[in-house]
Every structure is written in structure tokens, then in C-alpha cells.
Amino acid sequence: MALLEITNLHVALEDGTEIVKGVDLALDTNEKHAIMGPNGSGKSTFAYALMGHPAYEITEGDIVLDGESIVELGADERAQRGLFLAFQYPHAIPGVTVTSFLRSAINAKRKAANGGEENPVAVKEFRTDLLAAMEHLKVPRELAQRYLNDGFSGGEKKRVEILQMAMLKPRIAILDETDSGLDIDALRIVAEGVNALVGADMGALVITHYQRILNYVTPDHVHVFAGGRIVASGGAELAHRLEAEGYEAFIPAGVGGGEGS
């Protein structure tokens, strides 16, 4: 059994509109999956629902992480169990520095891992890890003392998302259109970050509209997402076919772009 097993997942908005209409997906550590799809196909809703966004209701199906269903858990508990979502539009938290935020997030995970008892990371160890990760991901030093995403450029936000991923060491990372709005240099750094982290301890699900990021993150599996469903799956070559032929070739008749995104 894979680390993350998604079966027949249906997701609806609060008003009942169904956006995700039965998705099956299995993802393991040491695997890179890409989900590609047109705007409005339900990719982001799928990502949010996996992470536990309260506005998206799972109406049918299951998400099983490490053998346990997580559909009833809040986003915090899912994160504590090793799920991570890199946001397409990360939110600003004015007044909270990147450093202080990361330390709190790490300590929240450590607390959960320690049966609810505080077990804060040693200041020195945290600092060493942070500096190493920033160096590796080419995140400018000064960003660590700035308020999280507050006034960050698009590229800075995405790099800091990857920095969070590196520091929080999830087992499954979902990247929601992390490539959008990045120049080539930033894209390369983000992709290298993903490549470096995927391994024995982590698997990744890269959600994207474009083929571009897949030039740097070579996926093991590519899934085409349309109308709230996976309509085709294959290897890395599928991404190139998509690029050449467009999404239309993969969308069965009657399955439109659909609502939401």
C-alpha cells in the first residue's frame, strides 16, 4: 500500500457544487507525480481538499495516509502527520518573521509527535538547519527576518514555500502551481529544491498548468486532470504529448473545464 491512497474522492463547495468527481491516486515516498490540467479543471480544489480546507467538503471517497483515513482531520493534524501544501498564493502574516513562524511550525509538529507535550527544537540546531536550508535554496539571508510573505515578490513567496517544505520535512508534499509567476532562475531553484527533497523520506505531487516546471522536475507519473477527474495517466512522456497536442485531445466529450479552479 502506498503512503498516500486517494480513492474515489469527491469534493463539493459549501453550496453543494461538486468540483472533484471521483479521483483515485496512489503516491509513495521517492515518487514524483505531476497533475496537469487546464484552468478550472478542479486541480487546486483537489489540493486544498487533500490538505483539509474547511470550505471544501469531501462528500464521497477516502484519503488514507500511512494506513489511516485523514478525511475527518483538520489541516493542522494532517500537517502533523506529514502532509504539506505549497500554496499558489501564500498568505501574508504581518508582524511574524519567517524565522519565528518556522520555529513555531516546527515546534507544533514536534509537540504533536511527542504526544502533545512541548518539545521545542534547540535554538542552535534550528538556526543551523535554517541557515543551511536557506543557503541551499538560495533564499537571501535578509528574508529570514522579514515578516512572512508580507510585501514579498512572487518569486520570494515561492522560494519561502519551498524553504518551509525543506524545514518541515513532510512525507508528502503537494505543490499547487508553484511554478506560476516564476522566472526561469527561480523556477530552477524551486525545482532543484523539490528534486533534492524527494527521496526515501518524501514523495511529491506537483500540480501545474504548464509543462515548463516538468523540464526541471522529471515526474515518474503524469496525470491529466479535467472536469474534476483524472482522464489520463502515464509516464513523463505524457507531459510532452500534452505540450504538443494540447488538453483538448485528452478531454472526453462532455467533460468541460468545469467550475472552480
Place this chain on the structure above:
Amino acid sequence: MSTAENDLVQGIRNEYKYGFSNPDEAKDYFFKSGRGLSHEVVEAISQHKNEPEWMRAFRHKSLDYFYARPLPTWGGNLAEIDFDNIYYYIRPTEKQVDRWEDLPAEILDTWDKLGIPQAEKKYLAGVGAQYESEVVYHKLQADLEAKGVIFLDMDSALRDHEDIVKQYMGTIIPQNDNKFAALNSAVWSGGSFIYVPPGVSIEMPLQAYFRINAENMGQFERTLIIVDEDAYVHYVEGCTAPIYSSDSLHSAVVEIVVKPRGRCRYTTIQNWSNNVYNLVTKRAVAYEDATMEWVDGNLGSKLTMKYPAIWLMGERAHGEVLSIAFAGKGQHQDAGGKVVHVAKNTTSVITSKSISKDGGRGGYRGLLEVAKGASGSKSKVVCDALILDEDSRSDTYPYIDVKENDVDLGHEATVSKIGEEQLFYLMSRGLSEAEASAMIVAGFVEPITKELPLEYAVEMNRLIQLQMEGSVG
């Protein structure tokens, strides 16, 4: 005088051994007056303190002003204050000490629980600890004393430095300034007196701690701070009280004079229990090139009405008010600040952050005034409100009165709510909803907490976290 009033004041006038007007209620106190307010009570307090005639007259005159003034009808609801049910004077111990271990065990225990002796050892230059009406412990580092710094409780200052007290008291805040300043002027007891000589810079803060312990207590400390030319002091006050089902009243008056090129920072971390009315008048005057800073954190109390003020009297004087108000369940924080630009080229910044939660009502009430002739003045007012749920409320009353054309003024106000998306973002990193909310709130007030010495910033964040968890009574 009626018999009842006679009984009421009897103890105050007598020697200490007769001091207890109600032995059952006041069993551990050295002296306790009865409930209620009258000229007899004022007279008795003054006699008990053995004050000079001018102070006795000042008190009586003030009480007349108090009686003559109506209750304010703006701000919060003051109509429920039962002035007849309040104890206006309680003296807990016979004499003030300068060694903690000399305090009665139960009072020392209170201070220990509040962490004051420990804080003194670590990072304070001097401490005054007021329990009910009197400062029971007071101490200043010896080297500061040698430099001529005076740090005393106000009663001792009146005895030892009567000339300075007489020169300044009631000049910054006249006794008839407002109803509660008049009340304080009539029944004041305790508070701090600080004089910093020219050129002396006190690196570590001086701290006063105010503790209300008895039910229906009225605490009326009076503070006077004089920072001489080129001198600096940071004064910090903290305040707490036990939780009772009926109300207590805290009504202080704080007057500050900052002479040319001097700087005074006054930090308050107010954490009264939710049965305390906190009605305080604070005002400073700053002369040429002087700087006055109020850092005002209001977390506790039932109702707080407090607007620390700065009058910029000398050219290039600078004033700052940083105000945090957190209104939880059953609380109304009517906080804010006032700056009056009197002289040319004066500058000021008012930053207010109010948070309301669980039906609490927070807000900002401020005055920015530029007098005719104060040309070249600059001021910036920023007031931000964060409302945590639908039941809570925030009000902003930013009064601006400018009588001079050549000025540069800025005013910004925002009201925000914690968004679901912001919470989800933080929770997706493993923080619980409470932790995520607390982090957003801590970030919201960070522009102010970053101005505090580390220990106080930690304390402020801890108190905010407790408020967020709803575990502060």
C-alpha cells in the same frame, strides 16, 4: 457627622492598633477604612499620613470638584460604579520595607507569585510594589542613588522632597481636569516619584507594580516623574487584581515633565481582573528636543478609559504613543492617546492596535491637536483594529484639531478580521487553530511589542496567548 460615618473614619484617625474597621474582612491588614467617600474620609487619610496643610486643602478642594462634576457620558458605561461600596484607603502593613523577606508572608507570597523579586534581580534598576493603598516594598540600586536619582513612593516623596512635589503636583493634570483626576487628587495614596538629575541615563527600567487584593478596593496611586535635562528613564508599571464578583476601582493620575533633551519612556502592562474599572489620567509635557514615549498595553479590566497625553511644549520635542488594547469577554477597552503640538517643528506618532474577541469591545479614541504657531510640525496617526469574531466590536474616534497651516499630518486606519484563508495557511503548517490565531494576533501587535524590553515582550505575548485561549478570567 452621622454615627455610621463616625465609625467609618474612627479607625483612620486613631493609632494603628485600632485600625481595623471591620476585623472579619480585613483581618490581615494593618489598617482599613470603611466603605464610601466623604470629606471625613479625605480628612482622615490626610491626617493618617500626617500631611502638610496645603496637601490637606488640595484633597478637600479636589473632592468638591469630584462632587461637582457629572459622570462622563462618553466612553464606557460608568453608571454602574457604586462609589459608596468602595474602600478608599487600605494600609496593609505598618511600614515600608526594602527587603522582600521583611514583608508579611502572605503579601510576599503574592509578589513571589507575580515574579517581582525575581525580575528585580535580573533586569530592574529599582522596584516599587504597591499593595492596596500603600507601597509596601521599595528599593533603588545604590549606584543610582549615589548619582542623585530619586525613586520613592509618592507619600515618602511628599515627606522628604516636599518642595519638588508641591512645585509640580497638579500642574500637569489640574485637580479639576476631569472627574476621576479630581477623585484621585482627593484620595490619592502611593504611586511613584522619580527625579532623574541632568545627564543621568538609567539603563535598566524602574518598575512599579500595583496590586489590588481586597474586594471593592479603590486604588488611587499618584505618580510624578521629572526627567531633567539630557537625562533618561524607562519606567514600567504592571497591575493585577484577584477576581471578585463585585467591582473594584483603579483611578490613577500620572504626571510627567521631560526637560530639554531629556527622554522618558513609560510602559504599562495593565492586566487587571475583569471586575476592575480602570479610569486613569496620564499626561506628560516635553520641552525643547525632549522625547516622551507612552507604551500602553491594556489587556485586563472591565472598563478601561485611558488616553495617555503628551504636550509638546518646546521646539523639536517628539512624542510617541503606542497603544495596545485587547478586549475579551465582558471587557471594554476605550484606549487611545492625545498629542498636542504647542511648539514649532514638533513631531509625534500615535500607533494604536486594538483587538476584540468573544463579544469584547475595543477601540481607539485619540486627539491630535496642532496649536496656532506650531508650524513645521509633523504627526502620524495609525490605528488598526482586529476583530476576531462576529460578536465583538471596535470603535475608532480619531479627533483632529489643526490650527496651523504649515503642518504635515498623516492618518491611517484599518479594520480587519482574521480570515479563514490566513488561518488555513498557518494550520497547514501544523499549528492548531488557537496557535494560528494567537500568531496572527501577536504579529498584529508586533510593532508595539518589538519596542518593549525582551522580558516584557515575552510577558505581553504570553498574556495575549492566555487571552486567546480564553483562560484569563
